[in-house]
Amino acid sequence: MIDEYANPANDPDKATAQAQAPTARASHLDRPGELNEREAAIKNAQQRQATADAAAKIESLKQQINRLQRAVRLAIESELADWTGRTYGSLAANQDVVRMIHEMIDGHGLRLKCPECGHPAILRCSSRPGIADGVFVFDHQVDGRRTFHGGGVVLPSLRLVAKPPRRRKADQS
Ligand SMILES: [Zn+2]
Numbered sequence: 001m002i003d004e005y006a007n008p009a010n011d012p013d014k015a016t017a018q019a020q021a022p023t024a025r026a027s028h029l030d031r032p033g034e035l036n037e038r039e040a041a042i043k044n045a046q047q048r049q050a051t052a053d054a055a056a057k058i059e060s061l062k063q064q065i066n067r068l069q070r071a072v073r074l075a076i077e078s079e080l081a082d083w084t085g086r087t088y089g090s091l092a093a094n095q096d097v098v099r100m101i102h103e104m105i106d107g108h109g110l111r112l113k114c115p116e117c118g119h120p121a122i123l124r125c126s127s128r129p130g131i132a133d134g135v136f137v138f139d140h141q142v143d144g145r146r147t148f149h150g151g152g153v154v155l156p157s158l159r160l161v162a163k164p165p166r167r168r169k170a171d172q173s
Contacts, residue, residue, distance in 0.1 A: 072108050073160050080158040087154045091134040094125035097155075098136070105160060113159040114138040116149040120161045123150075 080101070088094050102122055105111065111120035121140035126148075128135045136156055137148040141164075150156055 069108065073110060076105060076108070076110070077158070077160050080160075083155050084157050085154045087133055089133065091125060091127055091132065094134050094136070098123045098125050101158070106163070109163045110160045111140075111163050112138065113161040114140055114149050115157050115159070117142060117147075118161075120164050121149070123156075123158070 088097050101112075112123050113119075114121040116138070117140075119138075119140045119142055121138035124137050124139050125134040126137050128151075131153060133153065135151045135153055138150045138156075139146070139148055141147070
C-alpha cells in the first residue's frame with residue numbers, strides 16, 4: 001500500500017491539479033474587452049512612435065542626399081570648367097559630346113545654366129551654313145517659348161542648375 005502512494009503517477013491529487021492547470025490560466029482572461037482596449041492603446045502609441053521615427057529618419061536622409069547632390073554638382077562643374085573653349089573636330093563629334101554631357105547631368109536632375117539669361121537649358125550643337133563643326137546653343141524655355149541662346153563655335157562656359165519642374169499640360173502647345 002505504501003509503495004503505491006510513493007509513485008506520483010498514481011497520486012490522484014497531482015493528476016487532478018495538472019488537469020486543472022489550463023483552466024486556471026484561462027480564468028485570467030475573464031475580461032477580454034478591457035485587455036483588448038489597453039492592448040490597442042499600446043499598439044496605437046507604438047505605431048505613432050514608429051511613424052514619427054520614420055519621418056525623422058527620412059528628414060535626416062534627405063539632408064544627407066542634398067549634401068551628396070551638391071557634391072555631385074560641384075564635381076561635375078569642376079570637371080566641365082576645363083572644357084570651355086574646346087571643339088571636337090566635326091559636327092557629329094560635337095553633338096556626341098553635348099549629348100553625353102546632357103545624359104550625365106540629366107541623371108542627377110541637372111541642366112546647364114544659360115550664360116546669357118540664366119535659365120536651365122540643354123546644350124546642343126546645331127548645323128549652321130558655312131560652319132563645318134556646327135555652333136553650340138542653349139536650348140530652353142524663356143517666357144514659355146522655346147528659345148536658343150549662345151551660338152559660339154567652341155564649348156561655352158558650363159555651369160549647372162537644377163532641372164526645372166515638369167511643365168503642366170496647359171503650358172505645352
Ligand atoms: Zn538663355
